[in-house]
Amino acid sequence: MGHLTTRDAYKNLEERINWFTQGAPPSDSLYKILQVLYTEKEAKWAALLPVRPFTLKKAAKIWGTTEAKAEVLLDRLCGKALLVDSEYHGQRQFVMPPPMAGFIEFALMRTRGDIDQKYLSELYYQYLNVEEDFIKDLFFATETRLGRVFVQEPVLANSKTNHILDYESAAHIVEEAEYIGLGTCYCRHKMYHAGHPCEINAPWDVCLTFDNVARSLAEHGEYARLISKEEAKDVLERSYESNLVQIGENVREHPAFICNCCGCCCEALQAARKFSPMQPVATTNYLPKVSFEKCIGCGKCAKVCPILAIAVKEDKEGKRRAVINTEICLGCGVCARNCPAGAIELEKRPVQIITPVNSTHRFVLQAIEKGTLQNLIFDNQAFANHRAMAAVFGTILKLPPLKQAMASRQFKSIYLDKLLSTQKKSKSD
Numbered sequence: 001m002g003h004l005t006t007r008d009a010y011k012n013l014e015e016r017i018n019w020f021t022q023g024a025p026p027s028d029s030l031y032k033i034l035q036v037l038y039t040e041k042e043a044k045w046a047a048l049l050p051v052r053p054f055t056l057k058k059a060a061k062i063w064g065t066t067e068a069k070a071e072v073l074l075d076r077l078c079g080k081a082l083l084v085d086s087e088y089h090g091q092r093q094f095v096m097p098p099p100m101a102g103f104i105e106f107a108l109m110r111t112r113g114d115i116d117q118k119y120l121s122e123l124y125y126q127y128l129n130v131e132e133d134f135i136k137d138l139f140f141a142t143e144t145r146l147g148r149v150f151v152q153e154p155v156l157a158n159s160k161t162n163h164i165l166d167y168e169s170a171a172h173i174v175e176e177a178e179y180i181g182l183g184t185c186y187c188r189h190k191m192y193h194a195g196h197p198c199e200i201n202a203p204w205d206v207c208l209t210f211d212n213v214a215r216s217l218a219e220h221g222e223y224a225r226l227i228s229k230e231e232a233k234d235v236l237e238r239s240y241e242s243n244l245v246q247i248g249e250n251v252r253e254h255p256a257f258i259c260n261c262c263g264c265c266c267e268a269l270q271a272a273r274k275f276s277p278m279q280p281v282a283t284t285n286y287l288p289k290v291s292f293e294k295c296i297g298c299g300k301c302a303k304v305c306p307i308l309a310i311a312v313k314e315d316k317e318g319k320r321r322a323v324i325n326t327e328i329c330l331g332c333g334v335c336a337r338n339c340p341a342g343a344i345e346l347e348k349r350p351v352q353i354i355t356p357v358n359s360t361h362r363f364v365l366q367a368i369e370k371g372t373l374q375n376l377i378f379d380n381q382a383f384a385n386h387r388a389m390a391a392v393f394g395t396i397l398k399l400p401p402l403k404q405a406m407a408s409r410q411f412k413s414i415y416l417d418k419l420l421s422t423q424k425k426s427k428s429d
Contacts, residue, residue: 059074080114
């Protein structure tokens with residue numbers, strides 16, 4: 001691989017990471033993080049890889065080496081959770097995980113001795129919790145969110161449980177998964193090493209991954225261990241009991257992860273507190289409603305709310321009652337679970353929250369909203385075949401007219417314009 005550039009390997013890697021719809025703003029802290037996670041040679045290899053899934057043959061061609069040598073390098077990167085592998089039509093494929101949820105978390109999803117975990121955690125804390133540019137870009141740069149909250153199903157009355165959609169149910173996600181992985185909570189692991197341990201002493205072994213991500217993390221380096229559906233449901237129950245919020249990938253079909261989050265450690269919930277009333281994740285389709293007749297003003301709901309959306313105030317008669325700020329409420333149901341008087345019930349939101357169908361749908365929506373659709377289309381390694389291009393165009397064609405127009409403006413393509421005009425004509429006919 002003598003043809004590889006001799007430019008700064010980590011700066012090249014920074015540039016490649018920022019071809020993702022979700023990028024990572026350059027900073028001295030990010031540079032140091034990449035130096036911990038990648039050797040200089042690994043950074044050079046990774047900087048040349050496609051953003052979207054690729055094969056062993058493709059990697060060998062890019063690197064100018066044999067497939068046998070390329071496979072050794074790819075396995076090495078998988079072993080460090082810097083790549084995730086899968087099988088597609090009998091052929092092994094690889095993909096670079098995005099920064100989050102991706103290689104940033106994976107590095108601390110198990111105890112490991114090959115890196116200085118305390119030093120890395122301190123760098124993460126500086127980059128994510130102090131500098132804030134990454135968090136703002138991650139959670140607020142697009143209308144379509146990376147993650148979404150799952151409602152705590154046990155707090156729904158039977159009549160409301162019947163109306164919960166499959167993709168809104170964490171238990172359903174568990175039932176549908178082919179593989180389920182259990183790993184260490186990256187957030188609490190990071191905060192512990194950074195000198196800010198979890199304030200509620202929440203469990204660490206509650207990070208769930210699914211399908212190919214789970215299998216790859218389990219097979220390469222034991223960043224997760226494969227568990228049964230029953231064990232996964234037990235994880236959910238333990239998380240409910242610890243007043244944790246379930247936040248998963250913002251898709252309807254086969255989300256890659258469900259995190260069980262506390263307000264003191266989770267970056268998403270911290271962002272909800274810090275940048276209120278902006279919401280960093282998609283809410284559930286539910287809102288809590290307080291019965292003032294039943295409320296005893298104990299304040300327990302306010303104490304357990306992960307984003308501080310509840311306050312106890314005195315009414316005109318001097319009685320203390322819980323008041324919920326519905327503009328920022330996530331609809332998780334933690335408050336209802338903890339109300340000793342049964343004064344809080346979850347009700348459907350007046351306007352339903354729309355969830356992208358799958359990861360490709362979410363990527364395209366976010367790229368359109370961020371003005372980076374051309375990065376997906378023109379990543380010459382990622383979209384060098386018609387099948388990959390068709391997946392993106394197929395998603396665009398299913399979008400509302402306004403989003404299609406935005407996509408067309410960003411990608412000045414005769415091909416795309418022709419597809420959109422053909423679709424309009426077929427609808428009118």
